[in-house]
Amino acid sequence: AQSVTQLGSHVSVSEGALVLLRCNYSSSVPPYLFWYVQYPNQGLQLLLKYTSAATLVKGINGFEAEFKKSETSFHLTKPSAHMSDAAEYFCAVSDRGSGNTGKLIFGQGTTLQVKP
């Protein structure tokens, strides 16, 4: 069965500092991996996705993530945090291909706080 673990339910950084949000996954087949961001009282917005092309994936708003199969990780990074990055971040996994039921498995989420 697939699962996602996000290490750290709350991460606090200073504005301009590096952002690192950790995600580890478990999957018996090569997965699709995603990072979503959710601002208060809003829906989820896709930041980036891994679908087996390049292992370093660039997303919106300066975020990127690296797929590391040997570590079963898909950590999210941004070189310099901005106040507007404060939000809830979810890592998610799904099966790929024709057997995909469409089911997304989400991690528990990480709240990013950005201090001025």
Place this chain on the structure above:
Amino acid sequence: DTEVTQTPKHLVMGMTNKKSLKCEQHMGHRAMYWYKQKAKKPPELMFVYSYEKLSINESVPSRFSPECPNSSLLNLHLHALQPEDSALYLCASSQETSASEQFFGPGTRLTVL
């Protein structure tokens, strides 16, 4: 148009009321989803529709009744809800269930009194 819309934005209902949530997309997607999200928790899948047919029901209580009248529209009918059903209800769509990306709507904030 790359947007999923949901109405209403907010809904307050009593336990004896009947109400409906509506979700619409015009991206030609053939898979649509309902999720429930409690505060400070990740979204939980409720239902998946593929080509207008229900393909997944995650053991959701019968007081929630989904409907997919056509490929662009998804409804969630609510009846005899409990206060613990209060949550943010999110709709999403994707090209097909095998597609790599789901697009989410802004959600309906439901409060059951």
